[in-house]
Amino acid sequence: MKESIPRQIMASVGKLHMLYTCPFCWKVRSLLEHLDIEHERLQVNPLKQKKTLPSAPEWKKVPVWVDAEDKVYVDSTPIMKHIDEVHNNGKLWNNGDEARRDQWMEWVDLHMSKATIPILYGSILSALRTTTRVSKLENFGFFSKRLYAWAGFPVMWGIIARSRVKKDGRTPKKLWHDLLSEFVGAFEGKQFFGGDSPDLVDIAAFGYVRSISPYPQFSQIEDHEIGMEWYRSVEATLKV
Numbered sequence: 612m613k614e615s616i617p618r619q620i621m622a623s624v625g626k627l628h629m630l631y632t633c634p635f636c637w638k639v640r641s642l643l644e645h646l647d648i649e650h651e652r653l654q655v656n657p658l659k660q661k662k663t664l665p666s667a668p669e670w671k672k673v674p675v676w677v678d679a680e681d682k683v684y685v686d687s688t689p690i691m692k693h694i695d696e697v698h699n700n701g702k703l704w705n706n707g708d709e710a711r712r713d714q715w716m717e718w719v720d721l722h723m724s725k726a727t728i729p730i731l732y733g734s735i736l737s738a739l740r741t742t743t744r745v746s747k748l749e750n751f752g753f754f755s756k757r758l759y760a761w762a763g764f765p766v767m768w769g770i771i772a773r774s775r776v777k778k779d780g781r782t783p784k785k786l787w788h789d790l791l792s793e794f795v796g797a798f799e800g801k802q803f804f805g806g807d808s809p810d811l812v813d814i815a816a817f818g819y820v821r822s823i824s825p826y827p828q829f830s831q832i833e834d835h836e837i838g839m840e841w842y843r844s845v846e847a848t849l850k851v
């Protein structure tokens with residue numbers, strides 16, 4: 612007798628190798644949910660990803676997308692463009708003014724990606740809260756989970772986040788509010804960057820903001836009224 616295959620696996624068009632807490636993975640996840648694409652999510656062990664990713668040893672970062680033909684795609688923005696092209700006729704990327712689109716996608720990838728570390732790890736207390744939460748959310752082994760929860764935060768706060776906050780000069784909250792105001796200011800009076808519906812730039816920016824949503828620090832972003840209006844409107848388009 613033939614083995615029955617669960618519908619979910621039959622319909623899956625690809626596999627997303629990811630970390631739950633990685634902002635770049637949230638970009639791709641958000642696109643997959645916006646387009647309602649059936650896929651499998653494989654949460655990698657952060658301490659083993661350099662060896663276990665299908666793109667290793669050439670590319671050791673997540674996200675990695677593997678399509679139904681086992682072709683491997685890396686780097687979040689190129690992955691998003693590829694998925695949009697193959698499964699949506701490129702409609703989210705080829706949406707009007709190319710120069711404006713390219714300029715803002717670059718802006719989102721440059722500025723929003725850098726702002727996630729300061730808000731999550733910028734003070735000793737938030738760093739401790741974040742690493743404790745990350746240790747629970749990620750697929751660590753039994754010992755490495757505990758080790759990361761305690762040894763991770765001095766590294767993230769002391770070495771990476773503190774110097775970033777100092778260099779920028781603004782509080783992480785002010786930094787995020789400025790970024791959201793600047794981004795929403797580029798909407799030309801429309802509801803989304805993409806006009807009346809979100810495009811790929813909206814989804815990328817949304818993914819970065821969404822990556823902060825599992826943490827208590829998200830409330831600092833929720834104070835930005837217009838930014839949140841946009842965020843909730845993009846969220847409403849997801850099929851989760």
Ligand SMILES: N[C@@H](CCC(=O)N[C@@H](CS)C(=O)NCC(=O)O)C(=O)O
Nearest residue numbers: 633634635671672673674686687688
């Ligand atoms: N430009 C890459 C950056 C990906 C990235 O830095 N991912 C982090 C996790 S949030 C990672 O895997 N870091 C491991 C490493 O750098 O070795 C993208 O957009 O996908």
